[in-house]
Amino acid sequence: MKSLASRLLPMPMHSVLLLVSWLILNNSVSPGHIVLGAFLAFTIPLLVSGLHTPQPGIRRYGLAVRYALMVMYDIVVANIEVALKIVGPLKNLQPALIAVPMDITNDLLLTVLASTISLTPGTVSAELSEDRKWLYVHVLNLEDEEALIRQIKQRYEKKLREMFEC
């Protein structure tokens, strides 16, 4: 038997997120919006909790924040690199399709990793093998395949695993 609290608030994190995004969306912290936001944050999870599939939660929030900041920094640096390559001579460009071995098999972690790869310019995750062991990545300008794979595994995958601890 589930406790009363978990039946009334089946997804507490989602409720907080809904309330916060409602307030940001309306750009206001007036009592009226807080009441309306709280109502939405309370009812929406009740309606959709049946569709919810359990995912591993973040265990270490400090690492998550650091990961987000690191990805943002990478996006800025790599954006400038890609911009320079686009306006520069195209004949030096070496596009490539590579296969990156994956150690993680969890849906959520794979999604975050693939999205990170796609967000950092110069790489787009294109396809995942059915056994979830290989991620095919298209690279705009391949300089060193080994180094790129090492970077994806060390810089992103390892940190994600530490963050979720699985």
Place this chain on the structure above:
Amino acid sequence: MNFYVELFVSILLVTGAGFVLIGSVGLIRLPDFYTRLHAPTKATTLGMGCLLIASMVLISFTKGAPSVHELLITLFLFITAPVTAHMLAKTALHYELGFTEKTKGKELAEKARERVSPADDA
């Protein structure tokens, strides 16, 4: 309004617009679908970021109250952009769109399409 605020906003707007423009230029210049995918999905993340920060600063100063809508736009952009890019790349692979001549690892496309590991013979 403060001159320095205006200057800051203008610089952000010009840089942001510059990045978006480069993204579009890349769309024309790059040789095949896969490389073209990089230009608009990428060079624009920073461009959009600059434009959104400019909007945040400007509205906050003219209205006198902080404006935070833009944070939500950024968040949704960061969630949706990689998914779109991934779906486009995946679709291109399944439509067997050709790669430009010098692409390395073209033979992997077949494996990726079948969703098997690169070492498989099938």
